[in-house]
Amino acid sequence: MKITRYKRAQRHLLFYRNYFDFRPPYQIILDATFCQAALKNKINIKEQIPKYLNDDVKLLTTVCVVNETERLGHSIYGAMLVIKQFPIHKCGHEKNPISANDCIFSLLQRKEEHYFLATQDQDLTERTRSLAYVPILFIKTNTIILEQPAVEAKDKAIESQQRFHQVDSHQFQTLKKLKKIESLDKPAHVKRKRKGPKGPNPLSCKKKKSVAPNKASSNTNVAVKQDGKKKRTRTKRIPNHIKRMFQKIESDLSLKQQSSSS
Ligand SMILES: [Zn+2]
Structure with missing residues (x-):
């Protein structure tokens, strides 16, 4: 063959x-x-x-x-x-x-x-x-x-192919019309109803401070403005390494004093 x-x-x-x-x-x-x-x-x-x-x-x-x-x-x-x-x-x-x-x-x-x-x-x-x-x-x-x-x-093959595509486009047009009809039945802007309890999510809210304004923490001073609103100001903290340096100087000085007295 x-x-x-x-x-x-x-x-x-x-x-x-x-x-x-x-x-x-x-x-x-x-x-x-x-x-x-x-x-x-x-x-x-x-x-x-x-x-x-x-x-x-x-x-x-x-x-x-x-x-x-x-x-x-x-x-x-x-x-x-x-x-x-x-x-x-x-x-x-x-x-x-x-x-x-x-x-x-x-x-x-x-x-x-x-x-x-x-x-x-x-x-x-x-x-x-x-x-x-x-x-x-x-x-x-x-x-x-x-x-x-x-x-x-x-x-005939070409003809049948064309017929197939024609049917296809017809179906597409019908689908388009149906979609249009369906969208007309629905109102334009419908807000989704929220399920569950109303109000803000308690987990995402900050806890209310029970501390009185005159008993503020050591780091914060609460000042009251003229319009009655509270204004928070931060006090500057002394860094630890400087604290340690001062402590060392103090101890050195005390040692010197002790040696001179003896
Ligand atoms: Zn026969």
Whole structure:
């Protein structure tokens, strides 16, 4: 398997995964023409398709396809044996089978089922391309190929993206309106009611001084101003090192006096 072919397939798969929400296991509808080409090119469908898509697959066919292949008889006898190996998918025509192409096309129209198509039939391929969201597998020069997404598919992908964004902006506008309505119902300025006991927090308040103004501490003098307000003034404290220095001088002096008297 060539790396370029494999990489190209992965790129196409990514497109279908991103824009049309395809997820493994991929459901692949096979017809007799694909089985005939696989037989002719000695391709093992069961092995090669999962290997090429690098994921799990469900290979399916329908009762209408099998019926038509049986009717064609010996000309495609080998293809008939190959197609009968795959599980029969319910198509809704079990009682009254229709042509293989019409049956497959009716299935492919169910977009939400995310079917792949594997065919060599040109008419069916053309019809399927018009749907734009169906990945198409075909056989060319002994290899399975996933067709490049059609221009219509890319256009549809862009369209669906735009639709998504439109819906998104619409939702945004609706949300905006709802918010506006909600804010109108509420008064503009509502003060929050304070819970708990009223008055200032007792823990954050200073204790009231029970000391009378004439019994002030040694460090503070309380003077009464003319307007009756109290004014606090601080007395300067003598630093300890100076106190110690004076004490030393005093003791030295007393020692000198004692020595002179004796
Ligand atoms: Zn059918």
